[in-house]
Amino acid sequence: MGDRAEVVLLNPTDYFLYLPLLPQVAAGILEPRRVTVSLPGTLPGVRLVLGTADRVDLEAGRVGYTDPEGRRGALAYDRLVLTVGSVNKLLPIPGVAEHAHGFRGLAEALYLRDHVTRQIELAAAADDPAECAARSTFVVVGAGYTGTEVAAQGKMFTDALVRRQRGWRQDRPPRWLLLDIAPRVLPELDRHLSDTADRVLRRRGVEVRTRMSVTEATRDGITLDGGEHLPTRTLVWCVGVRPDPLVSALGLPVERGRLVADARLTVPGRPEVFACGDAAAVPDLTRPGQYTPMTAQHAARQGKVAGRNVAASLGLGHWRAYRHDDLGFVVDLGGVQAAANPLGVPLAGPLAGAVTRGYHLAAMPGNRIRVAADWLLDAALPRQAVQLGLVRSGAVPLESSPPEPARTR
Numbered sequence: 175m176g177d178r179a180e181v182v183l184l185n186p187t188d189y190f191l192y193l194p195l196l197p198q199v200a201a202g203i204l205e206p207r208r209v210t211v212s213l214p215g216t217l218p219g220v221r222l223v224l225g226t227a228d229r230v231d232l233e234a235g236r237v238g239y240t241d242p243e244g245r246r247g248a249l250a251y252d253r254l255v256l257t258v259g260s261v262n263k264l265l266p267i268p269g270v271a272e273h274a275h276g277f278r279g280l281a282e283a284l285y286l287r288d289h290v291t292r293q294i295e296l297a298a299a300a301d302d303p304a305e306c307a308a309r310s311t312f313v314v315v316g317a318g319y320t321g322t323e324v325a326a327q328g329k330m331f332t333d334a335l336v337r338r339q340r341g342w343r344q345d346r347p348p349r350w351l352l353l354d355i356a357p358r359v360l361p362e363l364d365r366h367l368s369d370t371a372d373r374v375l376r377r378r379g380v381e382v383r384t385r386m387s388v389t390e391a392t393r394d395g396i397t398l399d400g401g402e403h404l405p406t407r408t409l410v411w412c413v414g415v416r417p418d419p420l421v422s423a424l425g426l427p428v429e430r431g432r433l434v435a436d437a438r439l440t441v442p443g444r445p446e447v448f449a450c451g452d453a454a455a456v457p458d459l460t461r462p463g464q465y466t467p468m469t470a471q472h473a474a475r476q477g478k479v480a481g482r483n484v485a486a487s488l489g490l491g492h493w494r495a496y497r498h499d500d501l502g503f504v505v506d507l508g509g510v511q512a513a514a515n516p517l518g519v520p521l522a523g524p525l526a527g528a529v530t531r532g533y534h535l536a537a538m539p540g541n542r543i544r545v546a547a548d549w550l551l552d553a554a555l556p557r558q559a560v561q562l563g564l565v566r567s568g569a570v571p572l573e574s575s576p577p578e579p580a581r582t583r
Contacts, residue, residue, distance in 0.1 A: 179488060181220045182249060184227055184239055188213050191279065192538050193470075195545070197320070197506070200283040200290075201327035202557040204548045210280070211540040223249065227258060230424055232444065253446055253484050256433060257477065260415035260452040260468065269391035274411035277320055286324075286410065288561045293407055294332055294348065295561075298339040308405035310336075310348040313396060314412055315388055317354035318362065319505060321412030322371050325352040325380050326507040328410075333379075335559050351381045351404075358384055360513075362467075363503055366520040370513035371505055378508075415468065421453050429455035429465060437495040439480045448484060450476035450496075459497040472498060474537075504530040 189210035198204045213222050225239035225247060237249045262276050275289070276282050290312065297309035312332070314325045332348035352359065352375065359375070359382060360368040375382055388409070390397040395405040417431040426441060427434040432455035433441060439456060441447040450456065451473035455465045466472040479496045486493045502516040504526070512526040514533075521529055531549065535542050 182223060182251075183213065183217065183220050184223045184225055184237065184249060185213065186224065186226045186242070188222060188224065190216075190539060192534075193278075194319075194323075194506070195534060195538075196277065196280075196283045197323040197327045199280070200277075200286045200324065201331040201508070202287060202559060203327070203552045204545060206280055206284060208541050208545050208548055211538070216540055223247075227420055230254070230256075230420070232424065232426075232447070235446070251446075253487060254448065255480055255484060256421070256447065256449040256453055257451045257473070257480075258418040258420050258453045260417055261419070262411065263414040263416045265413065267388055267390065270388065270409075270411060273391045273393055274315070274409040277324060277410060277412055278415075284562065288563065289408065290328065290332060291335065291559060291561050294335045294339065298336070298342055304405065307346075307349075308395065309407050310346075311351070311404065311406040312348065312408045312410070313351045313353065313388075313404065313406050314410045315353045316412035316414060317352050317356065317359035317382070317384070318412065318414060319360070321352060321354070321410070322359055322375070323506055323508075324410055324412060325350050326371075326375060326378065326511075329375075329378050329380050330508045331557075331559075334557060338559065347379060349381070350379070351383060353383050353386045353388065353398075355387045356384060360505065363505075364515065364520075366522075367503060367505060367513040367515060370522045370526075371507060374507045374511045374513075415452065417453050417468075421449075432465070432468075437497075438483050438493055439476060439496055440483070445487070448480045450480045456496060459495065460499050466496075466498075471501065504533050506530050506534075 189212055192209045192211065195204055195209045199206050199209055225241040227237050227239050229238035235251050237251060237254065239247050239249070241247060262278055264271060275286055277286065293309040297306045300306040300309065312328060314321045329348070329350045336342045336348060354361070358368045359372050372382055387399050388396050389399050391409055395403055396409055397403050421433045422428055422431055424433065426444065433449045433453055435441055435449045435454045435456050437457050437459060439448050439450050439454070441449055452468045456476060458464045458466045475498050476496055479494050482491055483493055485491050502514065502518060504512060504514040506512050510524040510527040512530040514521045514526040514529045516529055535546060538545065
């Protein structure tokens, strides 16, 4: 088969991003390259084309794309596997797109680390108590996986920063708020994980406000839906994701923006087109009548099945239907704290922390030794809390956040 088939991967970057550890990059625990895995280095025999798919001609069998330098190109295909993933979910709230910071890629994580460090340093030097309070107030909207972990790691990070600031009043620690319109944090998970995360966050000093959201955002603060105005210079938008808009533009059946696929991951009526991950609505054979959720626990396993079925469509091997039971979920809450339910067993505290880190090491497709080494160094040495200057002074606009792989859980 290697003599007859060419595998081409069209991707905006030359790396795979392991999204679940991104909050640790923002908190200075992990060096940025630890959460990236080289595609050319791990996919021998695959031709990588750098670009973002922006059009698909199903009749001609061609995918159009734009490369990183703005040039247009096109690729012909015999079999097409759509794994375009998801993008930030934007809501029609005034000022959010302009003033909120997304959290879907390395640029956003690095910007947030520099921005948070800068705000603490400016707050420490401010003569006006109101300015100091605004700069040391950090708001995270969205209490799902990402928002919960960003708030948990962020509070520990800023508490460590202010301990090094001479003259900082220790009775006025940095203020972190986690907001969500849902009745509890981690609303998509079971009560054990939700209650554990809520307890750890509140004990650490994070203000958890459920059934609450933002109605307006400006450069100097936000307005909550109860009318309260909150002065802040930092709004982190972690509300959720939606399937890449490319899927809806195909003119094929979709389910809540996801391309409808069958259990073999092919698109009905288009046997040459396969879809998996966040972009695909795949029937969940373990829960009849439902679709697999948008997590990379499913996406990674669907990718393997899709690869085998592409080969089967070319006459090599046998077709398989996708079927997978959830292995459980893990939520890193910073330090030794975590919430986990591996195989349905509820865990909390240091044991959950060990399971969570073990899971991430097992799930990562590379860099395991480097990640473990960074964890050991972080446990033994103080973090290097400096601005890296890797991102320009202006914020990374929320609407520019690139599509990334689904969360691994």
